[in-house]
Amino acid sequence: EVQLLESGGGLIQPGGSLRLSCAASGFTFSDYAMNWVRQAPGKGLEWVSIISGSGGSTDDADSVKGRFTISRDNSKNMVFLHMNSLGAEDTAVYYCAKDRVNYISSWYYFDNWGQGTLVTVSS
């Protein structure tokens, strides 16, 4: 059974930094691209970042480009989201989501999601 468990969320001041983690189990981790998707309070889903199975390719939404960095450690079955220069607009539940494929150049669907971790940016 696929399991994705996010951690690292919390209250952070504007302009601050935070690192989210996602621990994966139940599948061959390096065979799949991994994503972060967020959901602001009362709002819809927004894709944030993706990293290929090898970790060699990444892509980010324009809203976070230059501020957020996705990375992974295939030896530990972990994916991370490094968030800098946080603003109120980044307040959201952040979900880790498993991709169907290994690459990032196209997309089909997210077949498994974690339970999410809440990031609140406020002074």
Next chain:
Amino acid sequence: QSVLTQPPSVSAATGQKVTISCSGSSSNIGNNYVSWYQQLPGTAPKLLIYDNDKRPSGIPARFSGSKSGTSASLGITGLQTGDEADYYCATWDNTLSGGRVFGGGTKLTV
């Protein structure tokens, strides 16, 4: 404002059928697969339909997906109170940075 347009809300009685629409364009739905996600209150999204009309293991046949041109639809028959949730369509958009787009979501009230 998403490039995929869904009605904000739909409602129907238990036992009835409902259809949720997702409208896009040739750069997204028209040339790419559509997936649908169910988000029950207070929980994470769950894959409901993939590749336009396929159901993952464990998803009841009451849920169905279809696509025609630049629009897609999610159908739910035999509505149950447990189906009350937010439903999101999603696809790849060839013109957008990152490509992965969701509709704005539809709140289903049973």
